[in-house]
Amino acid sequence: MNEIRLHNVVPEIFAERKDLQSDIWQRDVTIQRGRSYLISAVSGTGKSSLCSYLYGQRGDYRGEILFDGEDISAYKISRWCNIRQREISILFQDLKLFGELTALQNIEIKNDITHTKTRNEIVALFDEFGIGDKLHSRIDHMSFGQQQRVALIRALCQPFSFLLLDEAISHLDDTNSDIMRDIVMREAKARDAAIIATSIGKHMNIDYDVCLNL
Amino acid sequence: MPKSVILIWQLLRKHISIFELAIFFVANLIGMTVILAGVQLYSDIRPLLNGEQTLIGSDYLVITHPVKRVGINSESFSLEDIEDMEHQEFIDAVGAFSASQFEVNGSIMFNGRKLSTMLFFESIPDEFIDVETDEWRFEDGAKVIPIILPRNYLNLYNFGFSATQQLPQITEEMIKSVNLGINLRGKEHSDDFTGRIVGFSDRLNTILVPDAFMSWANSYYADAEESRPTRLILKVADPTNPALSDYLEEHNYVIENKPAESSKALFILKVCIAIIICIGVLFSLLSIIILTLSIYLLLQKNITKLENLVLIGYTPSRVAMPYNLITLVLNLSILAVSLVIIFLTQDLYMEQLSAIAGYQIATSPSMTIIVGVLFTALIIAFNFLIINRKIRNISRKR
Numbered sequence: 001m002n003e004i005r006l007h008n009v010v011p012e013i014f015a016e017r018k019d020l021q022s023d024i025w026q027r028d029v030t031i032q033r034g035r036s037y038l039i040s041a042v043s044g045t046g047k048s049s050l051c052s053y054l055y056g057q058r059g060d061y062r063g064e065i066l067f068d069g070e071d072i073s074a075y076k077i078s079r080w081c082n083i084r085q086r087e088i089s090i091l092f093q094d095l096k097l098f099g100e101l102t103a104l105q106n107i108e109i110k111n112d113i114t115h116t117k118t119r120n121e122i123v124a125l126f127d128e129f130g131i132g133d134k135l136h137s138r139i140d141h142m143s144f145g146q147q148q149r150v151a152l153i154r155a156l157c158q159p160f161s162f163l164l165l166d167e168a169i170s171h172l173d174d175t176n177s178d179i180m181r182d183i184v185m186r187e188a189k190a191r192d193a194a195i196i197a198t199s200i201g202k203h204m205n206i207d208y209d210v211c212l213n214l
Numbered sequence: 215m216p217k218s219v220i221l222i223w224q225l226l227r228k229h230i231s232i233f234e235l236a237i238f239f240v241a242n243l244i245g246m247t248v249i250l251a252g253v254q255l256y257s258d259i260r261p262l263l264n265g266e267q268t269l270i271g272s273d274y275l276v277i278t279h280p281v282k283r284v285g286i287n288s289e290s291f292s293l294e295d296i297e298d299m300e301h302q303e304f305i306d307a308v309g310a311f312s313a314s315q316f317e318v319n320g321s322i323m324f325n326g327r328k329l330s331t332m333l334f335f336e337s338i339p340d341e342f343i344d345v346e347t348d349e350w351r352f353e354d355g356a357k358v359i360p361i362i363l364p365r366n367y368l369n370l371y372n373f374g375f376s377a378t379q380q381l382p383q384i385t386e387e388m389i390k391s392v393n394l395g396i397n398l399r400g401k402e403h404s405d406d407f408t409g410r411i412v413g414f415s416d417r418l419n420t421i422l423v424p425d426a427f428m429s430w431a432n433s434y435y436a437d438a439e440e441s442r443p444t445r446l447i448l449k450v451a452d453p454t455n456p457a458l459s460d461y462l463e464e465h466n467y468v469i470e471n472k473p474a475e476s477s478k479a480l481f482i483l484k485v486c487i488a489i490i491i492c493i494g495v496l497f498s499l500l501s502i503i504i505l506t507l508s509i510y511l512l513l514q515k516n517i518t519k520l521e522n523l524v525l526i527g528y529t530p531s532r533v534a535m536p537y538n539l540i541t542l543v544l545n546l547s548i549l550a551v552s553l554v555i556i557f558l559t560q561d562l563y564m565e566q567l568s569a570i571a572g573y574q575i576a577t578s579p580s581m582t583i584i585v586g587v588l589f590t591a592l593i594i595a596f597n598f599l600i601i602n603r604k605i606r607n608i609s610r611k612r
Contacts, residue, residue: 057525059611077530077609084527096522098225105221110526112218158527 001068001087001161004031004054008063011049015062023212024050026063033161036188036195036206041214047198048093050214051166054196055090056080085114089160093167095151099140103131103150106139111157125153129179145171152180156187163188165197169204181206219535222523226536229515234508238501239544242593245497247552249589252490254556254582258567258575259483274342274417275448276311276470277462290442295465304458305450309339310443311420312428316400316435320409322392330395335361336420337428342447345413352427358408359396362422363389365414386414400435418447419470445470454481502593505544506600509537513604524609534598534605541597549590556582 010025020026024039025046031037041047052058053065056075065072067083075083097106107122117125126132129149139147148171155163163184169177181204188195197204198214279289291310299308314335321330340350349360372383394409415422450458462469513520523533557579568575 055525056611077524077606077611080611081524081527081529084525092525096525098519098522100228101221101225105224108217109221109225109523112216112221113527113532154526 001083002033003068004162005029005066005069006031006063007066009053009065010062011046012060012062014046022214024214029212031162031194031196033194034192035209037197038203038206038208038211039196039198039214040203040211041198041200043200045214047200047214048166051090051093051164051198054162054164055088056083086159088162088164089155089158090164091148091152091155091166091168093170095147097139097147097151097154100138102136102138103142104135106150107154107157110154114158116157116159122153122157125156125183128183129153130176143171145173145176148172149176149180152183156183160191160193162194162196165195165204167198167200169202177202177204180204218532222528222533223536225519225523226516229512230540231508231512234504234511235540235544238505238508239548241501241504242498242545243548243552245494245499245501246548246586246589247494247555248497249491249494250552250556250582250586251559252487252494253585254560254579255490256483256487257581258560258564258577260480273450273453274344275450275453276419276445277448277467278445278470280466280468290444291446292442296446299446299448302458302461304452304455304461305448307341307449309342309447309449311336311338311445311447312425312432312443314423314428315432315437316398319397319399321395321397323395328395333396333421335423335428336445337423337425338418338447339425342418342449343422344415344417347412349410349412350424352424352430354430357406358410359423359427360412361394361409362413362415362418363411364419364421365416366419368414398431398435401437403435454484498589498593502596505541505597509541509597509601510604513537513601513608517608520605520608530602530605530609533609534602537601537605538598541601542594545590545594545597549586553579553583553586 006024006027006029008026008028010020014020014025022045023029039047039050049058049061053061056072059073067087098109101109103126104122111117111122123132123135126135131146131149134142134146134150139150142150148168152165152168165184168184169180172180184195184204185206187193195206197206197208279291296308296310299305318333318335319330320333321328323329343350343362345362347360350362352359368384368386368389375381376383389411390413392411394411396407396409398405398407452458520533524530560577564575564577
């Protein structure tokens, strides 16, 4: 997949509003592979809605979203499964980890269907993030900041052309935020993938190609 | 096994209620066992009343007019009568008995003495004969007449006569090897033939010769004038059909080979088995409702995890797998346990049934197994359907 185009897209609930000041809603925006995008937003402007539309979770919008020129509104669940396994990876704002599994099991449950990383590569990422000792800890015994790092590692355990990061560093300090940036940049570059980061203030310190206000 | 399968199982087994599954297991086991017991009982008892090894009654009925007075019973069946019967949908085929219209003398050498007796022959179309043999044919000019005797005759001798007179019992094979002297006389002809017994019939209570021989002999030894049959054989799909008995009663025909009790017994058996099977089906339906509710509840309790699995790229069918597996294992074990129960109880009653019948009843589990497998497949398919529908529903875009 090479590009995502949003053509006159607007969430249903904003459709009747006349005072929308946005670089994305009701505009024509194209997101291209290989580039980095920062989407800044204040609360309640539909940031998570945008991620849900792009990831096929929700369809309550007007306008068209096109993947390589193809309208996604008709995609069936099997197609979305395919996209979620190899085209778009996401770090959810609420992470969507499984609390009763360990950190490593949370990674394996994904990596086992995509067969992307070896066990050693996974352990190396844990170490790089400074949570190498948490491999076998249950997720619900870890802090949110630690969980965010596990969720990112899981997001990297698949091929992708677009990486969606929904407030990826909200609970990270600057050091860890920089570590995350380095890993994200490295992994995205290796796949020639686009980075789409959303933020409500604090954002990863990347030299973004495009900055958009939602 | 792939790691993901173990991990999904670890995630989704939470909330599985052993108690609910146990209720389903027991309820469906009862239902399945009752249904299959009904089927097995039916296939075990049916041959006793109606089937290949006929004890009483059969799918073939022999009918006559009632004997009204001593003397010559002249009431016969007209062509119209026969045609009318052939048009009834509960009668598959009609065959007429032809009787010999000439003198028949049979003789046998016994202890150096010649014993002879007057005989008579009858014939019916070959399709109504229940003896399979290559020897059942007659060609013009042949000197050997194949004969079929009722098995009753042999039984009468073996179990009645010989036992009381200290005479040896005879087997069917021994009789088949004996040649009978047959003398036919009529229209100034008198010829000797050899009679050979080629088989024994459970269905037909008469001395049978091939139709081809009978029509030749009747024209050669008697005046060729077509005689009207006084006995008919009917092939019917269901001898218990009330329409059939109404029809026979209306025309004042008498069934010769069929005690009324057997059809009543068969009818009552069918009703009983139908009731048993209905109860079994009811049990199974209730148990399926329990399982369905249980699975729905289980899926509902795990809904967030199921959603998340689909969101990280799992296909709905992969997510459904553990649930499908549970129902598969449950239903297959129910089938297996229920078959074991049936075959164990079958041993208990088969002995008594065989004692009543007087011979070892050949029993076959195939019908029961087929019904069990089909029913189980149906339940499994239904379970899969609701599980997969529910999971697809969860996975759908909102």
